[in-house]
Amino acid sequence: MKPRYLIIGASAAGTSAAETLRRYAPDAQVTVVSDEKITYSKPLLSYYLAGKLGEEQLFFRSPDFYERHGIERIHARAVGLLPEKNTVELSDGQKLKYDKLLLATGAAPRFPHIEGIRKDGVFGLRKLEDAHGILARLPKTKSAVVLGGGLVGLKAAAALKEHGVAVTVLIDSPHALSQMLDESSARIFERIFEQNGVAIRTRAKPVAVLGDQQIEGVQIALGEVFPCELVVVGKGVDPSLELLEGTQIRKEYGVLVDDYLRTSVENIYAAGDVAQARDVVRGEPWINALWPCAVEQGRVAALNMLGIATRYRGSMRMNSVQFFGVPVISAGLAVLTPGPLGGRPGEHDETLESQPAPGIYRKIFLKDETIVGFVLVGDVPIEAAGVLRILMERRVNVASIKEELLELGPELGRLLPLIAENRERFVEREFQELVQTVGV
Amino acid sequence: MERLFCDPRRCVGCRACEIACAVEHTPSKDLFASVLNGELGPPRRRVQTVGAKPYRVAIGGVVLSLGCHHCDPAPCVDACITGAMHKEDGQTVCDLEKCVGCWMCVMSCPYGAITPKVKALKCDLCPDRQEKTGRSRYACIEACPTEALFAGTFEEFQKVLAEPVTAVWEGTR
Numbered sequence: 001m002k003p004r005y006l007i008i009g010a011s012a013a014g015t016s017a018a019e020t021l022r023r024y025a026p027d028a029q030v031t032v033v034s035d036e037k038i039t040y041s042k043p044l045l046s047y048y049l050a051g052k053l054g055e056e057q058l059f060f061r062s063p064d065f066y067e068r069h070g071i072e073r074i075h076a077r078a079v080g081l082l083p084e085k086n087t088v089e090l091s092d093g094q095k096l097k098y099d100k101l102l103l104a105t106g107a108a109p110r111f112p113h114i115e116g117i118r119k120d121g122v123f124g125l126r127k128l129e130d131a132h133g134i135l136a137r138l139p140k141t142k143s144a145v146v147l148g149g150g151l152v153g154l155k156a157a158a159a160l161k162e163h164g165v166a167v168t169v170l171i172d173s174p175h176a177l178s179q180m181l182d183e184s185s186a187r188i189f190e191r192i193f194e195q196n197g198v199a200i201r202t203r204a205k206p207v208a209v210l211g212d213q214q215i216e217g218v219q220i221a222l223g224e225v226f227p228c229e230l231v232v233v234g235k236g237v238d239p240s241l242e243l244l245e246g247t248q249i250r251k252e253y254g255v256l257v258d259d260y261l262r263t264s265v266e267n268i269y270a271a272g273d274v275a276q277a278r279d280v281v282r283g284e285p286w287i288n289a290l291w292p293c294a295v296e297q298g299r300v301a302a303l304n305m306l307g308i309a310t311r312y313r314g315s316m317r318m319n320s321v322q323f324f325g326v327p328v329i330s331a332g333l334a335v336l337t338p339g340p341l342g343g344r345p346g347e348h349d350e351t352l353e354s355q356p357a358p359g360i361y362r363k364i365f366l367k368d369e370t371i372v373g374f375v376l377v378g379d380v381p382i383e384a385a386g387v388l389r390i391l392m393e394r395r396v397n398v399a400s401i402k403e404e405l406l407e408l409g410p411e412l413g414r415l416l417p418l419i420a421e422n423r424e425r426f427v428e429r430e431f432q433e434l435v436q437t438v439g440v
Numbered sequence: 441m442e443r444l445f446c447d448p449r450r451c452v453g454c455r456a457c458e459i460a461c462a463v464e465h466t467p468s469k470d471l472f473a474s475v476l477n478g479e480l481g482p483p484r485r486r487v488q489t490v491g492a493k494p495y496r497v498a499i500g501g502v503v504l505s506l507g508c509h510h511c512d513p514a515p516c517v518d519a520c521i522t523g524a525m526h527k528e529d530g531q532t533v534c535d536l537e538k539c540v541g542c543w544m545c546v547m548s549c550p551y552g553a554i555t556p557k558v559k560a561l562k563c564d565l566c567p568d569r570q571e572k573t574g575r576s577r578y579a580c581i582e583a584c585p586t587e588a589l590f591a592g593t594f595e596e597f598q599k600v601l602a603e604p605v606t607a608v609w610e611g612t613r
Contacts, residue, residue, distance in 0.1 A: 016518075041521050041522060041523070043521040043542070044521060044522060044540070047540060052540075053540070057522075057538070059523065060520070060521065060522055060523035061523055291519065291521050291544065292515070292518050292519035292544060292548055295518040295519070296513075296515075296518045299513065299518070318547055319547075320542060320543040320544050320546065320547045321542070322541070322542070322543070327543055327556070329543060329546070329547045331547065379556070382543060382546060382547075382556060383546065383552065383555065383556065384552065385543075385546055385547045386546060386547060386548060386549040386550055386551065386552050386553075386554070387550065387551075387552045389547060389548070389550070390550035393550075409552070410486070410552025410553075410555075411486060411488040411489075411506075411552060412488065412506060412550075412551050412552050412553075413488025413489055413490045413491075413503075413504060413506060414488065414489070414490075414491065414492065416490045416491060417490065417491040428511065429511070429594075430509040430511045430551070431550075433445075433509075433594050434506075436598070436601075437445065437446070437447075437448060437504070437597075437601065438448050438490050438502055438504065439448075
């Protein structure tokens with residue numbers, strides 16, 4: 001019998017794994033289980049909410065992707081996992097046997113434990129149905145409160161503003177985007193939001209969602225009430241670990257995986273927002289719940305499931321976003337807000353910073369002459385993100401070019417001698433070709 | 441798959457490839473018309489000085505022209521949240537209709553080969569050049585006055601690198 005590869009989850013990691021399995025094993029039996037009927041891009045939901053994209057533009061693979069590749073897609077929720085029987089139980093009663101299993105169950109929005117948070121009219125922004133729910137409520141919404149000043153919260157706020165809703169963002173932390181930006185970079189974006197009519201309140205801890213039948217407002221710890229008819233929660237996500245209950249699979253924040261994305265239980269792998277894998281900057285397992293990491297992990301896990309031993313190099317925190325036309329890319333330990341998933345003091349020992357004009361900003365964090373984080377704001381600075389990121393990812397000592405880091409453009413040529421010196425860390429064919437070509 | 445390479449011994453950093461590339465990616469595909477109509481966008485390859493600040497020592501230093509390497513697996517493809525950036529017969533192609541300009545690919549490309557300009561712009565290997573203009577296959581190669589640019593496999597290019605450099609009029613290729 002042909003081996004069965006079973007994947008739980010059909011978003012970035014699950015789809016990428018299915019695609020890879022099919023590419024390298026054209027005849028294998030590949031089954032994907034998802035509690036969502038269609039596969040769409042979650043990062044695009046804020047674009048959809050803002051009215052910038054239609055529903056049909058949310059597909060990152062064509063709607064017939066699974067069918068066309070002969071991949072079985074089951075619309076059900078995986079509710080039980082019996083590793084000793086190599087079996088997954090589904091909400092519709094089916095029991096699926098597997099030879100290799102991939103957990104790509106993703107993550108779910110983290111709702112604060114406050115009074116009224118489960119009221120009708122409080123939404124996350126993680127699934128298409130969340131966006132549908134918010135859009136359906138807009139005709140009777142004059143004001144909205146967004147809980148959380150992270151990426152999802154601020155994207156939701158900007159999208160609601162597009163619809164003419166008066167938006168207030170309540171942020172527990174001392175500044176917005178505390179998982180992505182340091183305080184001075186975050187202030188740039190707080191100002192941009194204020195200039196575009198979105199109210200930002202920092203150090204505002206919500207304590208209750210008020211109202212009986214209809215939501216009437218959100219109360220914060222200081223007692224102040226922000227009247228609204230709609231609440232959107234963007235306070236991060238928690239990995240969906242329900243399937244692990246009763247199993248021996250090791251977990252911490254998420255499912256712990258080794259450098260081959262194997263869990264602690266044989267024949268079970270994990271990838272995407274549920275997986276806690278190597279972080280190259282931190283040097284310890286971490287969850288970087290990011291689209292690019294999920295896709296890469298899905299591919300690497302699939303190769304290992306096929307027996308093609310492939311080491312996962314590791315991820316790092318990184319993100320790229322634009323708010324009201326101003327782009328920002330940040331990566332690594334640009335965050336120094338303490339917390340379980342935040343930064344810790346002493347993670348950098350030097351900061352390079354330049355702000356040649358308002359709205360153009362570069363900040364690079366170093367530790368022992370190695371880049372450990374950066375923030376780039378504005379059209380020109382962000383072009384250098386890719387080359388800075390690879391220097392950080394490959395832990396290259398940048399002492400020899402430190403004076404120029406703040407003016408570095410997207411030119412890799414400048415870095416070729418440095419890459420040649422560290423060529424054992426740049427194993428990709430393209431890097432090796434370049435080093436050979438210039439003979440440095 | 442055929443890819444583009446630059447011989448740094450021949451490249452003098454004149455940036456003719458950059459202007460030819462920028463012109464190729466305009467509706468008119470004509471230098472005069474594209475400047476006149478304000479169509480000119482950024483080039484998808486850049487002349488770079490190895491180990492020095494850009495253009496500081498163009499003569500005497502090592503210079504070469506670089507663009508997308510069409511690598512596989514491609515980090516930009518992994519990073520794309522819309523599916524716009526994808527692989528097609530070995531090439532890395534961006535479907536500009538689908539691109540929303542999130543710059544996840546810009547963040548992910550280790551070669552700095554993607555330019556964020558409303559959409560993600562990169563070397564597309566001149567897909568409609570021959571059909572629309574009847575000219576040679578690649579704009580950058582045609583424009584290069586020193587024959588530094590080469591199309592082929594890396595193995596073929598290595599043979600070029602192994603040959604001594606001679607004047608263009610001596611016709612090594």
